[in-house]
Structures are given as structure tokens and as C-alpha cells.
Amino acid sequence: MKKVIALFLLLPLFTLAQEKSASAGVPKNIVRWNLSSLALGNYHFTYERALSRKISLSLSYRFMPTGTIPFKDYFDNNFQSGDVKFNEITVGNSAITPELRFYLGKGNMKGFYLAPYLRFSTFNATTPVRYTSTTGGVPLDKTGDFTGKVTATSGGIMLGWQFNLSKKLLLDFQIIGAHYGSCNGNLDLVTVVPLSPSDQTSLQNSLNGIKIQPFNISSTVNSNGANIKVSGPWGGIRGANIGIGFRF
Secondary structure (H helix, E strand, C coil): CHHHHHHHHHHHHHHHCCCCCCCCCCCCEEEEEECHHHHHCCEEEEEEEECCCCEEEEEEEEEEEEEECCCHHHHHHHCECCCECHHHCEEEEEEEEEEEEEECCCCCCCEEEEEEEEEEEEEEEEEEEEEEEEECCEEEEEEEEEEEEEEEEEEEEEEEEEEECCCCEEEEEEEEEEEEEEEEEEEEEECCCCCCHHHHHHHHHHHHCCECCCCEEEEEEECCEEEEEEEEEEEEEEEEEEEEEEEC
């Protein structure tokens, strides 16, 4: 992945050696607000800078406040989740996306473009897990809240079309794109009251029942709490996104 990142950062230098500079008098900067992301509760902003007539470099930041996960019923119905309470999971996320755009028409940050990109994502989550605590021979259902974060690094490519609405205003239509990479995460449960041996066994059994393909999930439990480690592939789709921008 380090080699991919280095190539992504150096690619403009090789290309610029063969490109003419941006046209004189044409604004070289754009700030954009992605309107479509609002439907999923995301706030997504981008700064784009012309490197040449047909090439630009942009940096996007996306932020989603903490809330319940989307499509939680799908998770409950389609994953072997053991005692995970999907309908009570809360998650917030942010992502930074550097992107190169190659405009295939006249350029000047207008027209059809091909855009390789990298995405660095962070997800902060709280995941409730049910287990049985036995006190005085009486079983009681309890819930442990595992809190932590999952980070993902991925790379991909996107197709889109950007055009002017006026001299300063523009519309960016991200037609379709996809990215793929890997993720790693840690979620921790810290208990106020030490877990008894029977509590530890029950909680470990609950954690062993969590199966979410294609991710690798491992867990450990002790008297002070528990830990869940997550790793595996990471991917996503970008498409049908509309952004409005301002040139300057």
C-alpha cells in the first residue's frame, strides 16, 4: 500500500512534465459541497486545484456524526451475529480522500474525467453485546458496550462529469466509482465490577458467536473486560453523487 500511495503522489510530477500549464486567466481553484451525501447524514466537502489544463488534484473530507447504523435490519437478518445488538450499534465516521482528475476533453476542470483516488477512513463505534451473568445461582441477562474504532485504507477509480452553471458556479456529477483495500479495528469493554469466571465464560461464548463474513474477528476476555479485534478486506462504491461548487 505504501508503494501505491507513493506512486499516487508522484504521478502528477511525471504527467506535468508533458502537460502545458493551466490556461491564463482561468480560475485554478474550486470548492465543492456534495449534496447527495446529505441523504445518508454525511457532510462532504472538497477542494480542487488545477495542476495543468487537463489535470487537477483534490482533497475531500467527509464527516458523519455518531448515530445508529444505516440498514440495521439488513444486518440483523443476514449476518450470524451471535448476541450483537445491531439495532443499538452507534457509529460515526470520517474520511480523507486525495484524488487526481484527468479531464479528457478541453480541460480547465470541465467535462468528462477519470479520477484515481485513495481513501483513508475512520469509524468510531459502540457495539452492545449480550451475555448472561450468574449471581447467587440466578442467571441475569446483561449487555456489555464495546467501544473503539476501525480504520480502513483503500484505493480506487471514478468516472464523472463536471460542467459550469455560470461563470463561478459549477455542478459535479460523479457517475460511478469503486475502491478496495483493507481494514483493522479494536473494540474494548472495560467493566466497573470485575467479571466472575462464569461471566467471562458466558461473554466469551457470545463473542465466539459473532460471524460477519468476510471479516476476521477474534476476541479475548478477562476479569477487567474484553477486546474484539477486526480485520479483513474493505471496499465501497461511489456513484450518482451530485456536488455544487464555486470557482475562484
